[in-house]
Amino acid sequence: xxxxxxxxxxxxxxxxxxxxxxxxxxxxxxxxxxxxxxxxxxxxxxxxxxxxxxxxxxxxxxxxxxxxxxxxxxxxxxxxxxxxxxxxxxxxxxxxxxxxxxxxxxxxxxxxxxxxxxxxxxxxxxxxxxxxxxxxxxxxxxxxxxxxxxxxxxxxxxxxxxxxxxxxxxxxxxxxxxxxxxxxxxxxxxxxxxxxxxxxxxxxxxxxxxxxxxxxxxxxxxxxxxxxxxxxxxxxxxxxxxxxxxxxxxxxxxxxxxxxxxxxxxxxxxxxxxxxxxxxxxxxxxxxxxxxxxxxxxxxxxxxxxxxxxxxxxxxxxxxxxxxxxxxxxxxxxxxxxxxxxxxxxxxxxxxxxxxxxxxxxxxxxxxxxxxxxxxxxxxxxxxxxxxxxxxxxxxxxxxxxxxxxxxxxxxxxxxxxxxxxxxxxxxxxxxxxxxxxxxxxxxxxxxxxxxxxxxxxxxxxxxxxxxxxxxxxxxxxxxxxxxxxxxxxxxxxxxxxxxxxxxxxxxxxxxxxxxxxxxxxxxxxxxxxxxxxxxxxxxxxxxxxxxxxxxxxxxxxxxxxxxxxxxxxxxxxxxxxxxxxxxxxxxxxxxxxxxxxxxxxxxxxxxxxxxxxxxxxxxxxxxxxxxxxxxxxxxxxxxxxxxxxxx
Numbered sequence: 001x002x003x004x005x006x007x008x009x010x011x012x013x014x015x016x017x018x019x020x021x022x023x024x025x026x027x028x029x030x031x032x033x034x035x036x037x038x039x040x041x042x043x044x045x046x047x048x049x050x051x052x053x054x055x056x057x058x059x060x061x062x063x064x065x066x067x068x069x070x071x072x073x074x075x076x077x078x079x080x081x082x083x084x085x086x087x088x089x090x091x092x093x094x095x096x097x098x099x100x101x102x103x104x105x106x107x108x109x110x111x112x113x114x115x116x117x118x119x120x121x122x123x124x125x126x127x128x129x130x131x132x133x134x135x136x137x138x139x140x141x142x143x144x145x146x147x148x149x150x151x152x153x154x155x156x157x158x159x160x161x162x163x164x165x166x167x168x169x170x171x172x173x174x175x176x177x178x179x180x181x182x183x184x185x186x187x188x189x190x191x192x193x194x195x196x197x198x199x200x201x202x203x204x205x206x207x208x209x210x211x212x213x214x215x216x217x218x219x220x221x222x223x224x225x226x227x228x229x230x231x232x233x234x235x236x237x238x239x240x241x242x243x244x245x246x247x248x249x250x251x252x253x254x255x256x257x258x259x260x261x262x263x264x265x266x267x268x269x270x271x272x273x274x275x276x277x278x279x280x281x282x283x284x285x286x287x288x289x290x291x292x293x294x295x296x297x298x299x300x301x302x303x304x305x306x307x308x309x310x311x312x313x314x315x316x317x318x319x320x321x322x323x324x325x326x327x328x329x330x331x332x333x334x335x336x337x338x339x340x341x342x343x344x345x346x347x348x349x350x351x352x353x354x355x356x357x358x359x360x361x362x363x364x365x366x367x368x369x370x371x372x373x374x375x376x377x378x379x380x381x382x383x384x385x386x387x388x389x390x391x392x393x394x395x396x397x398x399x400x401x402x403x404x405x406x407x408x409x410x411x412x413x414x415x416x417x418x419x420x421x422x423x424x425x426x427x428x429x430x431x432x433x434x435x436x437x438x439x440x441x442x443x444x445x446x447x448x449x450x451x452x453x454x455x456x457x458x459x460x461x462x463x464x465x466x467x468x469x470x471x472x473x474x475x476x477x478x479x480x481x482x483x484x485x486x487x488x489x490x491x492x493x494x495x496x497x498x499x500x501x502x503x504x505x506x507x508x509x510x511x512x513x514x515x516x517x518x519x520x521x522x523x524x525x526x527x528x529x530x531x532x533x534x535x536x537x538x539x540x541x542x543x544x545x546x547x548x549x550x551x552x553x554x555x556x557x558x559x560x561x562x563x564x565x566x567x568x569x570x571x572x573x574x575x576x577x578x579x580x581x582x583x584x585x586x587x588x589x590x591x592x593x594x595x596x597x598x599x600x601x602x603x604x605x606x607x608x609x610x611x612x613x614x615x616x617x618x619x620x621x622x623x624x625x626x627x628x629x630x631x632x633x634x635x636x637x638x639x640x641x642x643x644x645x646x647x648x
């Protein structure tokens with residue numbers, strides 16, 4: 001382990017110099033200083049405070065409000081501060097001190113356990129009164145051992161081990177424990193061992209409803225050497241007054257399966273401590289990432305109500321699911337629509353959230369409550385996600401607050417320029433947005449979508465049922481017609497010119513036409529298309545989305561068509577078409593924004609689409625069908641998956 005020499009030297013001097021000062025002060029005043037120290041740490045140890053808050057919410061959040069969770073977090077820090085002061089007081093703690101300030105219950109359980117003659121394991125979790133509990137155990141009149149972990153602080157560890165030894169504890173250093181533990185059980189002695197914080201090598205068991213890595217050492221030793229396992233709890237009553245509770249030995253169950261023996265007994269043991277932690281949450285050490293190695297990840301999808309944005313969020317979800325599946329990690333998908341109370345509340349929240357940081361995000365939860373509709377807020381505040389995905393500027397701020405207050409990864413698509421990109425773990429932005437290249441910005445060619453080979457095959461099979469006399473050997477031309485936008489209007493005369501062109505191409509190519517409009521298609525264009533294709537024999541499918549839309553319309557047409565024609569205004573629709581791997585013609589109509597023009601230019605130069613004038617559609621359709629080379633297939637999903645691997 002890395003030697004933190006400066007920290008080690010400073011902590012050693014602090015304990016050596018100020019220890020006698022604290023030990024000369026009244027005990028009650030020392031604990032007052034400890035609470036004050038905890039209060040100070042609560043406000044300035046921002047990184048660990050966020051971790052503690054998130055962990056407490058994960059464990060107890062279904063029963064608590066954000067304010068109550070913050071209250072427990074503050075109480076934990078105050079108890080932790082008192083535990084730090086207790087380290088200074090260890091040389092002062094004697095039998096008279098323990099008799100006055102510490103109540104020990106269950107001592108008879110240890111005596112009875114020693115009668116088995118095979119050693120005793122005092123089973124503990126990381127709680128605030130760890131050092132005081134060691135002193136208590138060492139004072140009970142039996143041979144007591146404690147395993148200490150090397151923290152890369154040799155001077156400080158040496159001084160603490162001296163304190164422990166002076167109080168009667170035998171110190172077992174990490175790395176040498178196996179040989180010494182065998183002697184402990186052979187000599188019928190006691191040793192304290194932690195159950196939690198299993199790390200990468202631990203065993204996953206259920207802890208407050210979710211798998212967490214727990215240490216297996218104590219259970220393995222109990223199974224192998226028949227040592228007695230006694231759970232020990234710590235409770236701080238108030239000031240210097242505390243309780244140490246020694247429970248009856250936990251029965252070790254043995255079956256035929258060694259792995260199952262380990263896991264089932266570990267689960268039973270952690271369940272005992274789970275109940276205690278739920279009753280006394282301020283005592284547990286919440287400042288490490290309890291569920292870091294869990295085999296379950298929760299994905300929260302935030303929708304701003306726009307269909308195109310939701311599709312992109314769902315596309316990212318599918319990529320995440322595949323990546324987690326490859327890692328054998330289970331996934332739970334959550335969803336919420338971000339509904340603000342009104343437009344003013346939306347603007348106010350976006351502006352406020354720009355100033356949020358990962359350390360103060362929890363304080364911004366009250367702004368969520370003020371600005372979001374009650375149902376939306378109540379849903380979001382209960383969720384405990386590991387990954388938050390959103391699309392669009394209005395959802396970006398909500399994403400950030402929810403993600404950081406839950407220690408979750410934050411992934412945004414098309415975030416607002418008001419937000420610093422460094423706030424998020426990953427920003428997915430189209431190249432035509434012209435964002436400055438940064439470490440966590442992934443620039444993609446189009447809009448993310450669900451189009452892949454499996455999706456197209458499924459959608460195609462579904463759509464065949466709607467096409468009378470469908471013939472797989474027949475050539476089909478697909479038409480995806482969009483609609484008007486704020487600054488763009490579909491020109492009727494040019495659309496009519498377009499229809500004339502692809503009808504001519506259909507005749508010359510002996511092809512059928514599969515057509516669908518969108519929800520945005522204006523009535524006048526719908527009427528034009530219906531009139532032009534009503535009695536046209538080669539029109540095999542006409543879907544007017546505002547009248548008889550079917551879910552598989554777009555995906556099915558992309559699957560069954562040999563060539564695709566799309567209107568130019570929808571980035572999502574064109575991206576879907578280009579992701580199919582089919583030749584895509586995008587017809588040009590004036591009025592597009594500069595952003596759209598950049599988008600079309602980028603895709604055209606990349607060989608993903610072909611641009612055409614409406615009066616040249618027939619000629620270009622015939623040319624594309626006759627050429628042997630295939631267009632480039634838009635596959636932004638691969639880029640996203642590579643980027644996600646680095647943050648999941």
